[in-house]
Amino acid sequence: MIDIKFLRENPDVVRASQKGRGESVELVDQIIAIDEKKRAAISEFEALRQEQNTLSKSVGSAKGDEKTALLANAKTLADKVKAADAKRSEVEEATKVLLLQLSNLLDTDAPIGGEEDFVTIEHVGTPRDFAKDGFEPKDHVELGKLLGAIDTERGAKVAGSRSYYLTGIGALLEFALVNYAIQSALKNGFTPVIPPVLVNPAAMEGTGFLGQAAENVYRIERDDVYLVGTSEVPLAAMHMDEILPAEKLPLRYAGYSSCFRREAGTYGKDTRGIIRVHQFDKVEMFTFCKPEDAKAEHARLLQWEKDFLTAMEIPFRVIDVASGDLGSSATRKFDIEAWIPTQGAYREVTSTSNCTEFQARRLNIRYKDSEGTKALATLNGTLVAIPRMIVAILENHQNSDGTVNVPAALQPFLGLKKFELA
């Protein structure tokens, strides 16, 4: 949610941001109009209420005929107050509905355009030359089978498309990745968290996942709860309706959880393997900090993501995601894309977003220092999303016979230097 005061004073900035995202510019003017109506309705209600409060007090002390007269008066006033109150809450509700539709302001440094208009910030590492190594790389599905690590056929049998089993060294690899991720997060000052993955509508709504992203969310209708698509949701909502002391900031959490995604509208996209699945595990970084520190924190999150990929010895590139492809809460987003040899392409493995005060305002999270309470900023970033990391590791570190070398950083967690054939 955008600060309504900011919007009142800088409508052009908000209009430009909406335009950059390819979203409704008209919405800004609708909000300005209804905000004026809202304030008028509030004033009217408050004036009447004040009158009523005064009158009510005099009723209490009055006696006899005087009291009867006052009561009649008060009765008509009460009806007026009721009407004004109804009008007020109606307009307030309508204002909120519109305000919630408005996306976060774009960072002025974010590239403008659609999905294809990202800016590549850097390349790290060099894609391996398999021709030079003298063999054709196998894809992760084939490697997963040879190693007894991934079983997509039985996954489909039991749970439908985009489902899979991680077995044997596949499962061990997940544990190793998670342990390595948590250990580095601890080193960087994060508090490890295992959050709930089943959350209520307020948490989902507050984090902004019931807007444009709603169709990708699993909903358990019977109990009115949702399965989270990322632990960003329970981590952000953890401090919903709270006021945090300034000296506690920045607050950094590393959440490990399963993530559930409907993947609606992706028919035919990444149908092979475990690049795009309905359920996967992920370690997510989440920060609450002062707004003025958000940019620096965003850079830190990106650096920690890069450190992870580097430790996995995987070539990657960093992109600055274009305005049209940002989530509604993000002011700016960086994706890290790992090199996938059999696709001859860089594919997204992690992503970090700066949500400035947008998400915190929706969730009613503030911080307090000596000057008072203020909005705070939230940021999130993937430390490791298991399936895609497994894909990257298997494909990049494979040998001609189908065995796979284990990155040095993971060896202590696996007690292995190499994954042998099953």
Add this chain to the structure above:
RNA sequence: GGAGGAUUCGCAUAGCGGCCGAGUGCGCACGCUUGGAAAGCGUGUAUAGGGAAACCUAUCGAGGGUUCAAAUCCCUCAUCCUCCGCCA
């Protein structure tokens, strides 16, 4: 799933339908006192909205209702605690 009890200012509690945005204790802040500290004394101590300001309005788990007037009465829901049932 069933039966009870609870939910008030950071914490603990008081609270009669009008004198309650709300008392008390603790905690915290500032001041006095003191050689210094403790004790003692005094003052202050929520959040949001509207307004240039004085100030006004709202909030006693949430939402409805009754009433001129609700922390206080009624209804629904949520959460927590105890007991019973079931269960990893």
